[in-house]
Amino acid sequence: MAGSNGVNLNESKRVVPLNTWVLISNFKLAYNLLRRPDGTFNRHLAEFLDRKVPANANPVDGVFSFDVIIDRGTGLLTRIYRLADAQESQPNIVDLEKPVNSEVVPVIIFFHGGSFAHSSSNSAIYDTLCRRLVGLCKAVVVSVNYRRAPEYRYPCAYDDGWTALKWVSSRTWLQSKKDSKVNIYLAGDSSGGNIVHHVASRAVESGIDVLGNILLNPMFGGQERTESEKRLDGKYFVTLQDRDWYWRAFLPEREDRDHPACNPFGPKGKSLEGMKFPKSLVVVAGLDLVHDRQLAYAEGLKKAGQDVKLLYLEQATIGFYLLPNNNHFHAVMDEISEFVSPNC
Amino acid sequence: MKRDHQETIGKKAESSSSSVDTGKGKSWFEDDQDAGGGMDELLAVLGYKIKSSDMADVAQKLEQLEMVLGSEDGISHLASDTVHYNPSDLSGWVQSMLSECNNLPSTDLDSSFLLSSNRDSLLGQPPAITSLDFSSNSHSKVFTDDSEYDLRAIPGVAAFPQQEFDRSNDRKRMKLTPIGSNIAPAPSANSLQSPTASSTSSSSPQAMAVSGTLSEPTRPIVLIDSQETGVRLVHTLLACAKETQEENLELADALVKRIGLLAASQTGAMRKVATYFAEALARRIYKISPQDYRLDSSCLDTLEMHFYETCPYLKFAHFTANQAILEAFANASRVHVIDFGLKQGMQWPALIQALALRPGGPPAFRLTGIGPPQPDNTDALQQVGWKLAQLARTIGVEFEFRGFVANSLADLDAEMLGLLPPEVEAVAVNSVFELHRLLGRPGGIDKVLGCIKAMRPKIVTVVEQEANHNSPVFLDRFTEALHYYSSLFDSLEGSGLTPRSQDLLMSELYLGRHICNVVACEGADRVERHETLAQWRTRLDSAGFDPVHLGSNAFKQASMLLALFAGGDGYRVEENNGCLMLGWHTRPLIATSAWQLAAGDSQQ
Numbered sequence: 001m002a003g004s005n006g007v008n009l010n011e012s013k014r015v016v017p018l019n020t021w022v023l024i025s026n027f028k029l030a031y032n033l034l035r036r037p038d039g040t041f042n043r044h045l046a047e048f049l050d051r052k053v054p055a056n057a058n059p060v061d062g063v064f065s066f067d068v069i070i071d072r073g074t075g076l077l078t079r080i081y082r083l084a085d086a087q088e089s090q091p092n093i094v095d096l097e098k099p100v101n102s103e104v105v106p107v108i109i110f111f112h113g114g115s116f117a118h119s120s121s122n123s124a125i126y127d128t129l130c131r132r133l134v135g136l137c138k139a140v141v142v143s144v145n146y147r148r149a150p151e152y153r154y155p156c157a158y159d160d161g162w163t164a165l166k167w168v169s170s171r172t173w174l175q176s177k178k179d180s181k182v183n184i185y186l187a188g189d190s191s192g193g194n195i196v197h198h199v200a201s202r203a204v205e206s207g208i209d210v211l212g213n214i215l216l217n218p219m220f221g222g223q224e225r226t227e228s229e230k231r232l233d234g235k236y237f238v239t240l241q242d243r244d245w246y247w248r249a250f251l252p253e254r255e256d257r258d259h260p261a262c263n264p265f266g267p268k269g270k271s272l273e274g275m276k277f278p279k280s281l282v283v284v285a286g287l288d289l290v291h292d293r294q295l296a297y298a299e300g301l302k303k304a305g306q307d308v309k310l311l312y313l314e315q316a317t318i319g320f321y322l323l324p325n326n327n328h329f330h331a332v333m334d335e336i337s338e339f340v341s342p343n344c
Numbered sequence: 345m346k347r348d349h350q351e352t353i354g355k356k357a358e359s360s361s362s363s364v365d366t367g368k369g370k371s372w373f374e375d376d377q378d379a380g381g382g383m384d385e386l387l388a389v390l391g392y393k394i395k396s397s398d399m400a401d402v403a404q405k406l407e408q409l410e411m412v413l414g415s416e417d418g419i420s421h422l423a424s425d426t427v428h429y430n431p432s433d434l435s436g437w438v439q440s441m442l443s444e445c446n447n448l449p450s451t452d453l454d455s456s457f458l459l460s461s462n463r464d465s466l467l468g469q470p471p472a473i474t475s476l477d478f479s480s481n482s483h484s485k486v487f488t489d490d491s492e493y494d495l496r497a498i499p500g501v502a503a504f505p506q507q508e509f510d511r512s513n514d515r516k517r518m519k520l521t522p523i524g525s526n527i528a529p530a531p532s533a534n535s536l537q538s539p540t541a542s543s544t545s546s547s548s549p550q551a552m553a554v555s556g557t558l559s560e561p562t563r564p565i566v567l568i569d570s571q572e573t574g575v576r577l578v579h580t581l582l583a584c585a586k587e588t589q590e591e592n593l594e595l596a597d598a599l600v601k602r603i604g605l606l607a608a609s610q611t612g613a614m615r616k617v618a619t620y621f622a623e624a625l626a627r628r629i630y631k632i633s634p635q636d637y638r639l640d641s642s643c644l645d646t647l648e649m650h651f652y653e654t655c656p657y658l659k660f661a662h663f664t665a666n667q668a669i670l671e672a673f674a675n676a677s678r679v680h681v682i683d684f685g686l687k688q689g690m691q692w693p694a695l696i697q698a699l700a701l702r703p704g705g706p707p708a709f710r711l712t713g714i715g716p717p718q719p720d721n722t723d724a725l726q727q728v729g730w731k732l733a734q735l736a737r738t739i740g741v742e743f744e745f746r747g748f749v750a751n752s753l754a755d756l757d758a759e760m761l762g763l764l765p766p767e768v769e770a771v772a773v774n775s776v777f778e779l780h781r782l783l784g785r786p787g788g789i790d791k792v793l794g795c796i797k798a799m800r801p802k803i804v805t806v807v808e809q810e811a812n813h814n815s816p817v818f819l820d821r822f823t824e825a826l827h828y829y830s831s832l833f834d835s836l837e838g839s840g841l842t843p844r845s846q847d848l849l850m851s852e853l854y855l856g857r858h859i860c861n862v863v864a865c866e867g868a869d870r871v872e873r874h875e876t877l878a879q880w881r882t883r884l885d886s887a888g889f890d891p892v893h894l895g896s897n898a899f900k901q902a903s904m905l906l907a908l909f910a911g912g913d914g915y916r917v918e919e920n921n922g923c924l925m926l927g928w929h930t931r932p933l934i935a936t937s938a939w940q941l942a943a944g945d946s947q948q
Contacts, residue, residue, distance in 0.1 A: 018399050019384050023392070025406045026434055032413070033423040042423055044900035048919050049431045051391025054564035055930060067566040067930045072838075075914055077566075077929055093565065093827065094579045122930050124391040323386050 059084035106139040113190025115246040121145040150249035161199035193218025226292035265300030272304040279307035286314035428896040613833040624863035650850030662691035665805035668938035672803035676770035686713030689728040758798035783873040809874035835928040889939040893922030
């Protein structure tokens with residue numbers, strides 16, 4: 001079940017490049033050490049093991065970053081990534097929040113993954129990914145360092161996402177010249193994808209405009225075991241046991257996996273029919289054991305009459321977007337760039 | 345798997361590695377490239393240093409580990425009973441865990457490592473014998489996580505408050521109430537020592553460090569939701585600095601005045617920082633030299649004591665350095681610490697306490713404290729030494745103290761210190777915020793590093809500010825310092841103390857003096873020449889030192905320390921290639937590193 005027999009290990013090795021396999025296996029190993037059977041989490045070891053990078057106001061490959069505490073009460077931090085002007089080699093502190101100077105500048109609010117418990121905005125894997133998005137989409141990226149489980153359960157992560165959305169939408173320096181509005185997209189992978197959905201839902205109800213949602217391998221679940229969950233359990237880095245652990249760590253104490261946070265279109269879910277929900281790009285990896293859930297999510301959007309583009313990558317595993325060494329990676333980057341482009 | 349698209353990120357990593365050559369000597373990048381097989385560039389960007397040629401081997405080890413860790417028991421053991429080191433060296437990390445698994449449950453005393461459970465040792469089971477292998481080709485070392493002792497011994501107020509001490513002659517045992525009145529009583533042994541202690545055997549302390557993907561220095565900036573006036577204030581400060589640099593003094597003067605006005609409309613940290621920087625600029629413009637930095641050393645010590653109380657930076661420095669020293673001293677029966685800046689000796693009660701509680705009994709402990717001459721000719725060093733001696737006596741540690749007065753560390757020679765041979769006495773050299781002061785004096789740092797080597801230390805602990813305040817370009821220095829001290833002041837604001845408390849005010853004055861020195865002084869007077877960990881690494885590496893890694897136990901205890909002592913939870917500990925950094929949110933502010941003589945250098 002936990003992938004401890006030889007066949008399972010070889011299988012995952014066949015479908016990803018070796019360095020990707022090493023990277024994700026390393027995470028798997030580390031994460032196994034961090035989750036305790038009693039539901040607590042070894043946060044100190046987690047922070048020790050996580051590879052982090054500082055923000056850097058010196059542009060690297062044309063992108064610079066800086067951190068902002070947007071809520072002193074909760075200490076909520078976001079890391080903001082921007083394109084450096086061609087002329088300036090070292091943006092000054094006063095240039096950091098200089099108004100964006102294009103007709104249309106997408107602002108992508110990014111929620112990192114980690115199953116609600118792992119990683120941070122300054123984790124190297126996510127810093128790298130966000131930098132790519134800036135160059136790819138000519139966007140400003142705002143990566144939200146939301147509070148994590150199990151110390152902070154539902155709805156903390158969503159609340160932080162909402163705080164970030166409000167903050168971003170009220171920054172005059174992020175307004176596109178064309179319409180003096182902030183052109184906001186929400187993006188996230190794994191738990192970040194889940195957060196995207198819930199923040200977007202709240203935005204709809206509150207009248208803040210979100211132009212699009214990007215969900216990469218979003219983390220959804222349900223009480224019932226789906227076919228893919230049963231078939232792929234333990235085969236490609238992920239087990240049902242660990243998925244269950246993370247949901248128990250995030251959801252309110254006595255709730256099960258049909259809680260709408262976990263299963264938004266499930267028995268306790270709510271239909272989005274008739275609501276002005278943003279268009280969605282849903283990327284699903286065929287070798288992700290919860291892909292049935294992700295496909296069902298896309299289906300649920302469609303049934304509610306929402307605009308959804310599904311990108312199903314049959315041979316992709318979790319984390320394929322962390323390294324630019326496979327075709328899935330490039331396919332997804334192209335899709336994202338198009339999705340966010342003003343010509344769409 | 346096809347790899348059609350070559351990512352340009354590979355090129356970036358390549359170019360950064362080739363431009364690391366600082367001309368100061370070998371860099372670890374060059375070293376690793378020469379070692380046959382470059383690093384996997386994609387993983388390097390993500391913080392992992394693995395040679396491409398090792399990838400298959402690492403993969404195999406991961407598989408092996410997976411098979412061995414089939415049971416939950418295996419995992420929980422690795423999670424709770426071992427100390428991890430330097431996760432960037434993935435190969436070493438995995439190997440050390442494998443070794444640990446393969447050696448369960450042996451207790452081979454002859455081998456270079458031994459396992460023990462934390463709980464067992466606390467419950468009075470036979471103490472574990474720890475052994476540290478400092479040879480550069482060892483693959484693992486294990487350390488029992490005696491975390492609880494270190495934390496209890498840290499002074500929250502001075503461990504030997506003056507009044508209590510003068511009356512203590514007839515007291516048989518000095519009660520250590522290390523955790524001060526404003527903090528909750530020390531947690532019980534069990535609760536500190538929760539079953540989640542992280543520890544594993546380590547990889548060898550080789551000079552494998554991931555320098556990050558950048559060769560140029562990074563500029564980490566953390567803004568606190570800046571408002572309009574904040575930006576204008578900063579803009580004016582920078583403009584003033586620029587005009588000062590260019591000697592447009594009339595304009596600079598006008599700008600300084602404007603800063604004052606803008607600062608008055610600000611609140612909190614920003615106002616204070618701006619005020620200090622404005623004052624420093626004014627001094628620079630009008631060429632008013634600040635009071636002699638050295639004459640004021642005792643005054644500075646007092647301010648530093650307040651700074652010690654207000655925020656965790658100094659405690660973190662002492663704590664992490666002590667951790668490294670303790671590990672290095674694990675088997676020694678005679679130990680000698682050379683403290684490059686004794687001051688009030690705040691670092692040492694905790695170490696003495698930890699040594700007293702060492703399984704197998706304490707070593708004989710010798711402390712050599714170095715300090716500047718006092719303006720009133722009092723022997724400040726001896727006073728501190730005497731207090732420490734009293735403490736050591738009451739807790740049963742054989743103690744000897746010697747003070748050395750020196751204007752500069754560069755005036756020292758190893759022969760003066762009366763060191764015993766390494767076989768007899770293990771030596772630790774401890775420098776907390778002292779090395780940077782040597783950078784203003786040509787040849788100063790080289791002389792001191794050479795002197796350290798001549799001491800043949802088992803370990804050298806270095807704590808420094810994580811900032812480059814030593815750029816020859818004034819404006820660069822000014823800008824760096826502005827960001828740095830803004831974060832520092834902000835952390836003081838967030839420290840939960842009511843505003844305008846005595847401690848807070850003194851702490852601000854303490855930092856204000858540093859700001860003044862960085863901005864208004866030049867030449868030999870400018871002693872606050874902070875440089876970054878990356879710069880210190882290069883320097884120490886060139887001088888013939890190898891890193892000794894601080895592990896997950898030190899990390900965890902340091903994190904717990906922050907929770908105990910700091911009011912705000914913006915403080916963060918970060919691991920950086922075997923070093924530990926303390927920062928405010930994501931901005932690292934101080935860095936602790938540990939060093940040993942490079943293999944082959946020990947004869948010098």
